[in-house]
Amino acid sequence: MQKFIVTGGKRLRGELRLQGSKNSSLPIIAAAMLCSDECVLKNCPRITDVYAASRILNCTGCKCSFSGNTAVTDSRCMNNNEIPENLMSEMRSSIIFMGAMLGRCGECNVSIPGGCELGPRPIDMHLAALRKMGADIREEMGRIRCRATGKRLHGARISLAFPSVGATENIILSAAAADGETIINNAAREPEICDLCGFLRKCGADISGDGESRIVVNGREKLHGCEYTVMPDRIAGATYLSMAAASGGEIILTNACVSEMEPFLSVLEQTGCSISADENTIYLRNGSRLKAVGDRIRTMPHPGFPTDAQAVLMSALLKAEGTSVFEENIFDCRYRHTDAFMKMGADIQVMGKIAVIKGVKRIYGTSADATDLRGGAAMISAALSAEGTSEIGSIYHIDRGYENIEKAVRLLGGDMQRVGM
Numbered sequence: 001m002q003k004f005i006v007t008g009g010k011r012l013r014g015e016l017r018l019q020g021s022k023n024s025s026l027p028i029i030a031a032a033m034l035c036s037d038e039c040v041l042k043n044c045p046r047i048t049d050v051y052a053a054s055r056i057l058n059c060t061g062c063k064c065s066f067s068g069n070t071a072v073t074d075s076r077c078m079n080n081n082e083i084p085e086n087l088m089s090e091m092r093s094s095i096i097f098m099g100a101m102l103g104r105c106g107e108c109n110v111s112i113p114g115g116c117e118l119g120p121r122p123i124d125m126h127l128a129a130l131r132k133m134g135a136d137i138r139e140e141m142g143r144i145r146c147r148a149t150g151k152r153l154h155g156a157r158i159s160l161a162f163p164s165v166g167a168t169e170n171i172i173l174s175a176a177a178a179d180g181e182t183i184i185n186n187a188a189r190e191p192e193i194c195d196l197c198g199f200l201r202k203c204g205a206d207i208s209g210d211g212e213s214r215i216v217v218n219g220r221e222k223l224h225g226c227e228y229t230v231m232p233d234r235i236a237g238a239t240y241l242s243m244a245a246a247s248g249g250e251i252i253l254t255n256a257c258v259s260e261m262e263p264f265l266s267v268l269e270q271t272g273c274s275i276s277a278d279e280n281t282i283y284l285r286n287g288s289r290l291k292a293v294g295d296r297i298r299t300m301p302h303p304g305f306p307t308d309a310q311a312v313l314m315s316a317l318l319k320a321e322g323t324s325v326f327e328e329n330i331f332d333c334r335y336r337h338t339d340a341f342m343k344m345g346a347d348i349q350v351m352g353k354i355a356v357i358k359g360v361k362r363i364y365g366t367s368a369d370a371t372d373l374r375g376g377a378a379m380i381s382a383a384l385s386a387e388g389t390s391e392i393g394s395i396y397h398i399d400r401g402y403e404n405i406e407k408a409v410r411l412l413g414g415d416m417q418r419v420g421m
């Protein structure tokens with residue numbers, strides 16, 4: 001099993017090019033299934049979740065291959081609409097292939113993606129919406145069999161009880177190839193939704209309103225391939241900025257999506273670091289001890305503070321002057337990284353959805369397993385600002401979303417190695 005060995009105490013300094021977005025690449029790879037020919041997807045991160053998405057595409061007879069950060073997909077030979085359980089369980093987002101397959105061939109057979117490390121993640125909204133669009137859905141022994149009752153799904157007016165990112169994506173994917181108009185009310189407004197819609201529009205889809213809470217999709221019988229560049233990863237960006245801030249460093253983040261990162265940057269700025277930005281570059285400098293964030297940090301759907309950045313920002317606040325308070329409103333079980341932080345000497349109290357962080361002067365290296373993707377990245381960040389050496393295990397969680405994270409940290413002057421087989 002591989003581990004990361006991280007020795008803290010170095011100020012991170014330097015320039016880093018931000019990787020492409022995981023949460024955009026996954027639905028866009030699924031969307032490529034809707035196209036009748038080749039798609040060239042640039043700026044795809046080389047991470048295990050993206051490879052899992054490509055394996056799903058390949059198992060349906062579509063092709064997906066990589067050359068560096070470019071993925072080339074070809075969906076002409078699709079011949080299978082059944083995804084085996086082992087592929088479905090590799091990542092929770094495999095569920096978005098359901099909408100794409102229903103859109104492409106009016107039929108699919110997938111398995112329930114299963115529980116995950118952030119607590120229960122139901123898919124009731126996905127299923128209710130697809131049923132409203134004419135899908136007959138049967139759940140038997142962990143499998144979900146879906147079939148359009150007509151030849152294709154039909155458009156529908158859908159109001160989501162919560163702006164779920166995955167449900168919004170599944171509806172968009174199936175609606176893009178459905179018969180007629182679909183209206184999604186209370187749609188998720190995450191930038192990755194806009195990226196998916198941007199890709200689909202380039203393939204000939206008729207979609208408007210993405211980025212707002214009412215999205216309108218007019219189904220098309222056929223979509224064509226295109227060349228598309230995936231947006232930068234705002235959460236990886238938040239991670240490297242938090243690491244640099246925690247270490248008292250200085251970083252230039254290029255290829256960044258500055259406006260999409262505003263909800264994070266405006267909170268990080270309250271810690272007293274100096275942040276400036278132009279169109280796609282962020283400069284961060286922090287020469288002194290960070291200050292606690294005065295306002296409660298509430299995770300919310302976009303444009304609120306992103307839940308995916310909660311753990312990494314917390315890692316920067318462990319040694320801040322004063323007390324910071326987080327309120328996690330999206331997932332039930334998203335403070336599991338706090339055990340490792342406390343083992344490092346952090347002063348944290350968790351009560352349900354609230355976590356209170358009282359800044360301490362020092363934290364110390366420890367051994368701990370990554371609990372989940374962002375929690376694992378946050379442990380690396382904490383380890384970089386701790387005294388001594390940390391050993392972080394279960395790093396397969398981290399590899400799901402970060403492209404060569406140890407190389408990025410070392411480029412910034414951090415001391416981090418990957419060891420083991």
Ligand code: UD1
Nearest residue numbers: 023093120121122123124125126164165166167308330331
């Ligand atoms: C996506 C992101 C994930 C991010 C999350 C919230 C991807 C690949 N993943 O996950 O990184 O943390 O958005 O920004 O893009 N829910 C239901 N029923 C449903 C669907 C969701 O109750 O049918 C609940 C979930 O349990 C959760 C909340 O809604 O509590 C938000 O989930 P959702 O927005 O769907 O997150 P994901 O799409 O899974």
